[in-house]
Amino acid sequence: MERLTFNQICRVEPKLWDLFNEAVEIRCNRGKRFYPDTVWYDRLKPKLVDLVGFMAKGEGLIKSCEAYDVAYSEILNALKGRG
Numbered sequence: 001m002e003r004l005t006f007n008q009i010c011r012v013e014p015k016l017w018d019l020f021n022e023a024v025e026i027r028c029n030r031g032k033r034f035y036p037d038t039v040w041y042d043r044l045k046p047k048l049v050d051l052v053g054f055m056a057k058g059e060g061l062i063k064s065c066e067a068y069d070v071a072y073s074e075i076l077n078a079l080k081g082r083g
Contacts, residue, residue, distance in 0.1 A: 004066050006074040012062050013051050016071055019044060023079040036080050044075060 010016045026039055049055045053068030061067050 004061065004064075004070050006070055009052065009062065009067050009071055012060065012067075013056070013058055015051050016048075016075070019047055019051065020075050020078050023075050027079055027081055036076075040076055040079060044079065045072075048072060048075060 006016070006020075010020075023044055026043075027034075027036075048068075048071060050057065052058075052062050052071045053065070054063060056062050
């Protein structure tokens with residue numbers, strides 16, 4: 001079985017694109033005192049868990065551990081400027 005991609009997950013839950021873009025925007029507009037882990041845990045991760053993984057409101061693959069792991073990695077990497 002092939003690994004899920006972020007694009008596949010976003011087709012099921014398009015709000016993940018919004019969260020990804022929010023992470024990129026935060027990174028691009030950061031100040032000198034930018035603490036990505038603080039932004040991640042205080043602002044972005046709480047939104048993520050509502051959209052994907054066991055606690056997601058959706059059904060099917062969006063509730064899988066794999067979907068959560070892929071979305072988590074993609075959005076955190078966007079915030080930190082990796083990828």
